[in-house]
Amino acid sequence: MRGREKLFLLIGIIAAIGISYAAPAFNRYYLGIAIDVGINIILAVSLNLINGHTGQFSLGHAGFMAVGGYISAKLTLVYGATLPAAAQPFFFAGVLLLGGLVAALAGLAVGVPSLRLKGDYLAIVTLGFGEIIRVIFQTSDTFGAATGLTGIPKLTTFGWAWALAAITVYVVACLVNSTYGRGFIAVHDDEIAAGAMGINPVRYKVTAFVIGAFFAGIAGGLYAHHKAVISPGGFDFLKSIEIVVMVILGGMGRTVGVILAAIILTILPELLRGVAEYRMIIYSLLIIGLMLTRPQGLFTFGKKGAA
Amino acid sequence: MDWFLQQLINGLALGAIYALIALGYTMVYGVLRFINFAHSDVLMLGAFAAFYIAPMTAKMFGPATVSGALVVILLSAAICAVIGMTIEYLAYRPLRKRPRLTVLITAIGVSLFIEFTGQHEKVFGAATKSFPTLLPKKEIIVGALRCSSNDLVVVGLTGVLLVAMWFIVQRTKIGMAMRAVSFNEQAASLMGVNVNAIISFTFALGSALAAVGGIFYSMRAPGIEPLMGVQPGLRAFIAAVLGGIGNLPGAALGGVVLGLIETFFGGMPGLSNYRDAIAFALLILILLFRPAGLLGKMQTEKV
Numbered sequence: 001m002r003g004r005e006k007l008f009l010l011i012g013i014i015a016a017i018g019i020s021y022a023a024p025a026f027n028r029y030y031l032g033i034a035i036d037v038g039i040n041i042i043l044a045v046s047l048n049l050i051n052g053h054t055g056q057f058s059l060g061h062a063g064f065m066a067v068g069g070y071i072s073a074k075l076t077l078v079y080g081a082t083l084p085a086a087a088q089p090f091f092f093a094g095v096l097l098l099g100g101l102v103a104a105l106a107g108l109a110v111g112v113p114s115l116r117l118k119g120d121y122l123a124i125v126t127l128g129f130g131e132i133i134r135v136i137f138q139t140s141d142t143f144g145a146a147t148g149l150t151g152i153p154k155l156t157t158f159g160w161a162w163a164l165a166a167i168t169v170y171v172v173a174c175l176v177n178s179t180y181g182r183g184f185i186a187v188h189d190d191e192i193a194a195g196a197m198g199i200n201p202v203r204y205k206v207t208a209f210v211i212g213a214f215f216a217g218i219a220g221g222l223y224a225h226h227k228a229v230i231s232p233g234g235f236d237f238l239k240s241i242e243i244v245v246m247v248i249l250g251g252m253g254r255t256v257g258v259i260l261a262a263i264i265l266t267i268l269p270e271l272l273r274g275v276a277e278y279r280m281i282i283y284s285l286l287i288i289g290l291m292l293t294r295p296q297g298l299f300t301f302g303k304k305g306a307a
Numbered sequence: 308m309d310w311f312l313q314q315l316i317n318g319l320a321l322g323a324i325y326a327l328i329a330l331g332y333t334m335v336y337g338v339l340r341f342i343n344f345a346h347s348d349v350l351m352l353g354a355f356a357a358f359y360i361a362p363m364t365a366k367m368f369g370p371a372t373v374s375g376a377l378v379v380i381l382l383s384a385a386i387c388a389v390i391g392m393t394i395e396y397l398a399y400r401p402l403r404k405r406p407r408l409t410v411l412i413t414a415i416g417v418s419l420f421i422e423f424t425g426q427h428e429k430v431f432g433a434a435t436k437s438f439p440t441l442l443p444k445k446e447i448i449v450g451a452l453r454c455s456s457n458d459l460v461v462v463g464l465t466g467v468l469l470v471a472m473w474f475i476v477q478r479t480k481i482g483m484a485m486r487a488v489s490f491n492e493q494a495a496s497l498m499g500v501n502v503n504a505i506i507s508f509t510f511a512l513g514s515a516l517a518a519v520g521g522i523f524y525s526m527r528a529p530g531i532e533p534l535m536g537v538q539p540g541l542r543a544f545i546a547a548v549l550g551g552i553g554n555l556p557g558a559a560l561g562g563v564v565l566g567l568i569e570t571f572f573g574g575m576p577g578l579s580n581y582r583d584a585i586a587f588a589l590l591i592l593i594l595l596f597r598p599a600g601l602l603g604k605m606q607t608e609k610v
Contacts, residue, residue, distance in 0.1 A: 057408060113595050120342050120411060124548065125594055128587035135584040241415060248412060280423035287416030292401055295409040 005173055012166030020159025031158060032226075037266045038161030039222050042168045044246040044262040045255060046215035049172050051244065052253035053181075054208040055188030056115065057123045060130030061216050061243045063110075064103040066235035067133060068217025069224035070143050072099030073152045076225065080153055092155045096164075096221040103217020104210050106133065111209035115202060130240055138232040148231030149224070156226035164222065168215050173255055175211070184208055188253070245287055251297025260299050309451040314570050320458035320527070322566020323465035327520035328543030329550070329558035330472060331513030337489040337553040338509050341407050344414040345394055346517055347540020348421035349387050351533060353518025354438070354525040355431055356383035361439040376441040380522055384515035391514025392507045400503070425533030435530035441522070461523045468516065469559050475512070476555060485509055489553065538583075542569070545590040551603020560601060565589065 016038075026034075043061065050058045072095040083091050114125040137143045144150070175181045183204045186194035191201045224230045242265070250261030272279045290298070328350055335343045360379050368375035398417050402410045426433040445456040476482040487495035488505045496502045524539050525531050546565045550557025565586060573582040593600065 057411075113591070117594055117598060119407060121548070121594060121598070123411065124342065124544065125591055128545075128590050132584045132587050135581060139580040238419075241419070244412070277427060281420065281427065284416050284419035284423055288398060288413055288420065291409050291413040291416060292398070295402075295405055 005170060005177075009166055009170040012169075013163045016162030016166060017159040019162070020157050033267065033270055035156060035158055035161045035222075035226050037263050038158070038165045039156075039219050039226065040243075040246065040262040040266045041165040041259050042161075042215055042219040042222070043243045044250065044258045045165075045168050045172050046212045046219070047243050048247050048250070048253065048255065048258045049176070049184070050208050050212040051247050052251075052258065053172075053176050053188060054184045054205055055252075056205055056208065057119065058126040058209070058212070059123045059237070059240050059244065060110065060126035060128075060133075061212070062235040062237070062239035063126075063130030063133035064107055064213040064216035065220035065223065065239070066137060066230075066232070067106045067213075067220065068096075068099035068103040069220030069230050069235070070099075070137055070149065071102045071217075072096055072221035073149045073224035073230060074143060075099075076153055076155070077149065077151070080155075088155065092160070092225070096218050099221040100214045100217040103220065104214035106217075107210045107213025108206065110213075111206045115205040115209060127237060127240070130235075131237065134232050134235055137235075144231075146232065148229065148234075150229050152224055152228045152230070154225060154228050156222045161222050161226070164218060168218075169255065169259065172211075172215075176255075185253075248287075249290060249298050251299055254297065254299065257297055257299030261297075310574070312452055314574050315567070316452065316454050316458060317574075318567035318570035319563065320461050320566070321570055322546075322563035323462045324520050324523045324527075324539065324562075325543045325546045325566050326559040326562025327465055327468060327516050327523070328539060329546040329562045330469075330555060331517045331520075332544050332547040333550070333552055333555060333558040334485075334509050334513045336547070338485060338492075338506055339399070339403075339410075341399075341410045342414065342544065343513075344411070344540075345398075345417040345421060346513065347536035347543075348418050348425075349391055349394075349514045349536075350517040350521030350524070350540060351425065351531070351536030352390055352421065353383045353387045353514075353521035354531045354535065355425070356386045356518065357441070357522045357525070358436060358438060358531060361441060365439070371440045371443050373442065379441055380519055383522060384518045387514040387518035387521075388511035391510040391517075395507060395510040400506075422533055422537075431533050433533065435532045437530045438525040438528070441526060457526050461526070464519075465523075468519065472512075472516070472555060481505070481508060542586050545586050548590060548600055549593050551600025554600065554602050557600055557602035564601075 043065065047058065047061045050056050050061075075095045075098065076092075080088075080091065080095075110126065110129045114122060114129065117125055137148075138146055176184060183194070183199045184207075186197065186199055187201045187204045194204075195201050220235075246261045246265050247258055249265065250256075250258030269279055269283070272282060275282075328346070331346050331349075332343060335341075335346070357379050360382050361375075364375040364378050365371075368378070394417055398413050399410060402413060425431045442457060442460060447454045447456060447459070474482075476485060484495065484500045484505045485508070487498065487500055488502055492502055495505075520539070520543070521536065525535070528535065542565060543562065546561035547558045548561070549565060550559070550561030552558075568589060569582060569585060572585045597603075
């Protein structure tokens with residue numbers, strides 16, 4: 001099992017970097033969408049660790065994405081220009097990692113107090129934290145206040161986005177399938193029973209939250225260096241909902257389904273551009289219809305809990 | 308001192324509106340145990356109903372008359388009551404036996420649907436519209452204090468509605484049925500309570516209050532647009548949690564407390580930018596130290 005996963009990871013990274021070298025040959029518009037897909041896979045898979053595998057309902061994922069995006073973008077804007085071109089990839093990896101780490105810290109700060117709550121309350125508190133993070137960026141002049149940061153170098157390539165997506169999927173899958181990771185699923189299934197078995201539910205929940213926040217931060221960094229512009233409005237409640245819908249559509253706790261959902265839900269709005277004015281109406285009807293007819297998710301193949 | 312009293316008046320008026328909206332959240336939570344995210348959009352629809360009805364009543368009663376305003380408020384409340392019942396019937400009733408998370412996500416879906424449909428140019432359009440003057444407006448000035456007559460009407464009418472709500476829930480047969488459903492749905496249905504009818508009634512009542520809250524909110528706001536419900540809706544939800552969700556006096560108290568805190572902090576120099584964050588920070592603090600809210604009772608989970 002483990003060997004197969006490593007192989008997939010290797011193939012994923014090599015394919016991503018390989019395609020990246022051929023990138024100039026592709027249509028820029030399609031390439032942009034492909035990078036969006038990669039970023040959304042990272043977001044959805046990392047949220048799936050929290051919402052799906054561990055069974056906690058977080059509505060604040062966009063907040064952690066904002067932390068990672070802002071931190072890494074600011075670092076690039078301040079120090080990026082002074083570096084020689086050869087050092088750029090290492091520098092970019094460094095800022096992404098740093099953005100992810102700061103987001104993970106934010107996840108720890110948010111997770112420790114709020115994960116004592118359950119269900120609706122947890123949802124609303126994470127929503128609240130997400131909004132607070134957004135308001136902080138919106139009022140901070142260092143981060144461009146309401147206009148946000150502009151002119152961020154476009155360092156995100158297809159290779160970066162998809163290689164990191166592969167790493168995210170690999171880490172989450174290995175984590176959940178490990179002996180340690182069974183704890184997440186135990187907490188998901190029955191917190192009290194898990195506690196009785198000697199598993200510390202709060203610790204597992206916080207761990208899931210911090211790891212999820214870390215990858216959300218990395219996705220935020222990729223997003224910032226892909227769009228070249230970030231503003232607080234891009235990380236609002238709606239963005240969190242978008243990621244949640246990907247997880248639900250894919251089936252909570254089913255990694256393969258969630259990846260497919262992330263791909264479909266990123267491409268779908270582009271396909272609906274022709275009927276742009278009805279796009280979001282269709283999107284919301286999709287959520288309602290899905291919940292009424294298939295609350296377990298569209299793609300239910302793949303063992304639940306396994307990758 | 309003047310500053311303090313002035314903020315007190317503003318805070319009470321704002322808090323009264325939050326309280327009205329919070330009642331709807333808390334009542335629905337009481338019977339169905341889920342957060343009705345679409346509530347904030349019902350309040351927006353209430354404001355838009357008033358926006359379209361007001362010119363008609365202005366023709367019949369003359370502009371900005373008390374009787375005209377009453378007709379506008381009553382009609383909008385009735386329209387929203389029907390909308391609330393329809394939402395419950397179409398979106399939430401089929402999910403009654405499903406996990407609460409499913410219902411919560413459906414509620415978010417309904418909320419987004421109303422917002423985006425409202426933003427479509429053939430419905431309301433995304434642009435901000437100015438809200439018509441419903442009531443004759445006077446400034447009451449006592450010393451250095453300024454108080455709009457609208458604020459007094461809002462506070463007074465909210466008080467009346469709160470007492471009416473208390474009466475309905477505590478002193479009428481249908482109120483008793485509501486409390487029974489909230490306490491134990493199955494047992495209530497065995498006692499001959501028509502659970503579906505009671506839930507519909509709860510939605511109607513909550514949505515009607517949301518419509519009134521929405522109209523009051525619009526009277527103070529610069530204008531109305533399809534996303535206007537989101538912010539007051541979130542605040543009102545926080546107010547409901549603050550007071551202890553499912554608890555009617557708690558919702559009223561939470562609304563007033565939140566209105567006051569927001570006005571006082573928002574009025575302080577340097578903090579006004581953080582106005583949006585204050586409500587959430589307060590919510591988080593309350594949930595950490597008193598998860599059941601100010602007036603709520605703690606329930607232990609049974610295995």
